[in-house]
Amino acid sequence: MAFAASLAKLQAEASCPICLDHLRDPxxxxxxxxxxxxxxxxxxxxxxxxxxxPVCLHHCPDRSLKRNTQLCYMTEIVQQIPTSGSQRKLQEEIPLCGKHNEVLTLFCEKDLELLCSQCRFSSDHQDQPLIPIEEAAASHRRMLKRHIGALTNNLKSAKTVYKxxxxxxxxxKRMMEKWRKELEFECKELKCFLEIEPDEIDNYLLIEEKDVEEKLIENGRQISYHMFRLNNLLCEIEEKCLQTDLDLLTGIERIHNSYGNLETPAVFSCELKKESYNLPPNYLGLHKMIRTFQVDLTLDPETAHPSLIISSDRKSVTYRTPEGLPDPQALTAYPAVLSSEGFDAGRHFWVVNIGGTGECLLGVCKESVSSDTLISPSPSNGYWQYQQKNEVFRLFCTGQRKIGVFLDYELGEVTFYNLNNRSYLGGFSYTFTEKLVPYFSIAPSSESLTISIIRVK
Known part of the structure; x- marks a missing residue:
């Protein structure tokens, strides 16, 4: 095949570019x-x-022609070489100009069209950039190679995007499956809540009804006895008024004493408190509350207790006993750290991940409170934390636990949520009058516990 192609090229070289036949006296x-x-x-x-x-468009100064004797002999030799079917096919496949039936030797850069030498003189292509096919092919080959590089990069980028x-x-899919399981879990919790809550309310109402009924009956007895005494005293006085002077004044002291010592029994007020059926707060838009009010917090190392180690990104705190310091139990300052951010208006939600084993405290405090206060935090000295049964709640954790804290400054409320099961932990109300700062504390005995500020979706 390579020999046949080479032979076809040799025969093309021995052909006239104009008539396409073998050169005659070239x-x-x-x-x-x-x-x-x-x-x-x-x-x-x-x-x-x-x-x-006609081939390269070189402008010859005159019509001078020089006979090429060597090419004439070579043409005669080529004519004697038998032409096979494949060679004839290659010769037949040489493209020709559709208008002039000549070999296509030129390329128009403007119209991107192959032309023969005769086309150059056509009115359609006068004053247009025409270059030899070899030069045009080399230029466009370089351009195509640049396209190959760009397309390769684009394909690589597209593959990355597709991946x-x-x-x-x-x-x-995984997120939806996770949310589907969470929704199923919440539905089960809600169903359980709906089954238990009415029974608890009904029991409470029965107890309240019995207590009020007993108090009303006892109060009724007291009023009935008071009515009996009033009626007897009234009859006795009316009878006394009808007696003679001597009889009227006889024993009058007892009647006056009886009238003066009358005491009207207190009337029992049966104001009933209507018991409402309320869903737990986590079913009133916890997800929306997180998405709407979640804030990014960072820890302030300058407010950290010496025993607390703050991470480089200022998102995590761990308790460690620094060398050279006394025993943790002897420290007077409370092991806590404040956030760099504070709030004096609006609603804000932040989430912490508590890992390890130990005790910790979460809440807010006044910006004016000193970070090295010598007393345990409490509302009386400017600290508000999650409280349970009127005592400061110390969260004891094992493993991982996510806690959400929600501050509504204008409403004066701070509430806490367990985000592992979307449950409501509790909260408190207060009238805030100055800027509040998120507060984090780790008990001295919790050296394996870490508090990390995270962001949830």
Whole structure:
């Protein structure tokens, strides 16, 4: 196949670019291309001044032609070589100009069109940039190679994007499955709550009803006895008024004493408190509350107790006993750290992840409170934490636990949530009058416990 192609090229070189037949008594022009004398004379017949080469468009200064004897002998040899079917096919496949039936040797850069040398003189392509096919092919080959590089990079980027989208698809599936399980868990909790809460309210109402009924009955007895005494005293006085003077004054002291010592029994007030059926706060929009009011907090190292180690990103705190310090139990300052951010208005929600084993305290405090206060934090000295049964709540953790803290400054409320099961832990109300700062504390005995400020979706 390679030999046949080479042979076809040799025969093409021995052919006239104008008539496409074997060169007959070939002549060479100034640029070095070869033609049949009759063909080149016919091409230049009507031209004056300059004579362009039909192949490369080189302007020859005159019509001078030089006979190429060696090429004439080579053409005669080529004509004697038998032409096989495949060679004839290759020759037949050489593209020709549709208008002039000549070999396509030129390329128009403006129209991006292949042309023959005759097309150059057409009105459609006058004054247009025409270059030889070899030069145009080399230029466009370089351009295509640049396209290959750009397309390769684009394909690589597209593959990366596609890979990420596939990963996002699986991430969305996993997230939806997680949310589906959470919703199922919350529905079960809500169902259990709906089954238990009415019974508790009914029991409470029965007890309240019995207590009020007993108090009303006893109060009724007291009033009935008081009515009996009033009626007897009234009859006795009316009878006394009808007696003679001597009889009226006899024993009058006892009647006056009886009237003066009358005591009206107190009337029992049966104001009943209507018991309402309330859903737990986590079912009133906890997810929306997190999405709407969640804030990013960072810990303030300058407010940290010496025994607390703050991470480089200021998002985590761990208890460690520094060298050279006395025993933790002997420290007077409370082991706590404040947030760099504070709030004097609005609603704000932040989440902490508590890992390890130990005790910790979460809450807010006044900005004016000294970070090295010598007393345990409490509302009386400017600290508010999660309280349980009127005592400061110390959260004892094992493993991982997510706690959400919600501050409503204007309403004066701070509430706490267990985000592991979306449950409401509790809260407190207070009238805030100055800027509040989130507060985090770790008990001295909790060296394996870490508090991390995180962001949830």
């Amino acid at each position: 002549v060479t022009i100034a640029c070095g291309h070869n033609f049949c004398p009759s063909c080149i004379h016919q091409r230049w017949e009507s031209l004056q001044g300059t004579f362009p080469c 990420n989208q596939v990963a996002n698809t699986w991430r969305v």
